[in-house]
Amino acid sequence: MSLENFVRSVGRRGLDLVGTLGRSLIFLILSLFYGITPPFKIRRLIEQIKFIGVKSLIIVIITAVFTGMVLGLQGYYTLSKFGSQGLLGSAVALSIIRELGPVLTALMVTGRAGSSITAEIGIMQMTEQIKALDMMAVNPVKYVVSPKILAGIISLPILTAIFDLVGIGGGYLVGVKMLGVSEGAYFGEMVHAVEWVDVYGGFVKSIAFGLIVSWICCFIGYFARPTTEGVAEATTNAVVISSVSILVMDYVLTSLLL
Amino acid sequence: MITVENVIKTYDGLKALDDVSARFERGKITVILGGSGSGKTTLLRQITGLEMPTSGRILFGESDVTQLRKKELFELRKKMGMLFQGGALFNSLSVYENIAFPLREHAKLAEATIRTMVKMKLELVGLRGMEKLMPSQLSGGMMKRVALARSLIMDPQVVFYDEPTSGLDPISAGVIDKLIKDLNATLGVTSVVVSHDIVSAFNIAHKIIILYFGKKIAEGTVEDIKSTEDERVIQFIEGRPEGPIPFSRSDKDFFEDILIS
């Protein structure tokens, strides 16, 4: 490839990327706007909260238990090198509340709900269900997309809170019940060490992640090529791009919140 | 009722519609015929405002579909019904909920009224008693009939049918043809039917429009079309493999293509 062609191709991709980002932003703004203007689709919203939130509950709880247990184990050995096993509770709680809770919950929801959001919308596009809505004078973005994005924003903080509680419980199980850290120290130190900003930071992250996952997965599904391969490819892309975006956003938010 | 004027639609350089003009009369059945890929579905999408043409005008009564705002377009669409090629039923909703969907969205009706209306439409398409089934449990023919019931639930003035009989067994196809005719005869529903089924077209059409690679090559009554001298039209009607319409789309010679590669 000649240099000129190379530059041209990079330039075109750059423009494509900027164009896609712009479109996705308009898509998000419209979806949010339709979501918060009447007539409200309350039933659709509840269905979606069930789908994104309730159905992710089991996997989030399982992830949280084991994450908490591993943190208990690792934390215990690290802290005991300095003879400060008593700090285990605060170490576990801070890691979970500030980082692991929001991030792992969002990654789990991406895998469980995000992929099927993309596939569902892609298939609706492929089988002309989206056009059918349009023909029936029903705004497809308002009907299909808005409830999913709102449900993502509502579900993630709740799932994250559950993750945090269960994860701290997992740490307790290993640290206190198995390795013999005193219960008073585990919870007592935790109450001292965890500050309001930590909880607030985790909460902000979980909302941001909820928005990112549902936004990316809806957008990619909505504009998937309307063929079987197109939808399959879109589903993979949605999971990969959401996951990476969560991690990048996590760094950005952490540096802003610290 | 509907006038299409010099409509061109290009998809990334491909001219799916090339300067098409046509009229669809109120209360008549107009059939758009053409091979697959000739732009039939594309034409329906432009007429209904689902897509914007690259250029040209589309008049629906007095209003130009290409100039309407979303809200006005939605008002217009409440008077239209569309039967999509694959039915486009919502997978997550039962037959009953699919058909009731437009009513729930646009009319505040008691459940009893909705039930009666859904039953009436199901009776019309010969599927009464299937309310509880999900789309995945239906055969292709049944899906199309449910979709037809859904597109008729708001009692539209104009109904667009995208290949209503393709992929159906002859009896189901006959049932659908008869339905289209009856709806037109009894309720005066203006009908635009996209099809590549010549027999069915001759059977139901008041007027036929033939598309060929995005261009309109014929327009007229069944008699006009039957007595045409246009070789392309004759070849299409008789379904002959040889003629001015090439079977292969490649302009390269077959042997040349194989030998050189």
Ligand SMILES: Nc1ncnc2c1ncn2[C@@H]1O[C@H](COP(=O)(O)OP(=O)(O)O)[C@@H](O)[C@H]1O
């Ligand atoms: N959304 C689209 N994007 C790109 N090309 C399209 C699109 N829709 C249709 N086409 C192309 O336009 C041509 C006409 O398609 P279509 O109207 O679906 O044909 P028909 O309904 O007569 O079979 C085809 O070559 C098709 O590949």
Ligand SMILES: [Mg+2]
């Ligand atoms: Mg078609």
